[in-house]
Amino acid sequence: MNRLTCGLLLIAFVLVPGCTTCSYRAGDQCLVPESCPEYPADQRAKVYAIIFRGFDPFHLTHVEKLREELNQHGFAKVYCVDFYHEAFIEKEIKRILCEDPDARFVVVGYSLGAGVAQNLVTRVTACSVPVDALVEIAPVYLPFTGTGPDLSRVGRHLIIANSYTQPACHTRAEVLNLSGAGFLTEPSNPVTVQMLRDILMASAEHVPPSSNDAHPTVPLVDNPAPLPGQNFEIPR
Known part of the structure; x- marks a missing residue:
């Protein structure tokens, strides 16, 4: 590896902002019943979507746009992470x-x-973590040895791509071909968004309904914090 390659890799990792949490606008959007009337917010709040970007240090792809689209459909806990956060995400899922x-x-x-998503799913499902779906968008695989990851325990395996040749280890996978879709815009393609929304809806169906009110209370809105002096009784 020459100096130029090392320098480019160093610049890329310095500029990468790191793990991105769910959108700060997601909370207000997902509490609106019209955004997803089929399931209340407390059920949708228990569905976690983890999106691995791949190598995209400058965020030129539409992964964040996909997250925002899913937020608008009523799912707040959509996280965009980089491929080298795999170990951290595994710990967070178990926690x-x-x-x-x-x-x-x-x-x-x-x-x-x-490929990172495949490896993560293989490990966490072996520990009985309920992964309802593994979705691969425009997958690019690095060479590996062995028989490949064990995806037999995942509920659904879907591959979305413009053109795709199915490897032997993916015989269970559903393949959805997006004809005419660009590589950078495949994550935000309307077909991709709709498929992910349906998958998250199916995942929310597995969450037992809460006995509380369907719309959770928001701290400091339903019960505002007392103003100074209001939390003391004035003696008569």
């Missing part, structure tokens, strides 16, 4: 499931992130 046994997960891999 979330430990704290909330009703949590459900959907893992998405775009471009080089597809």
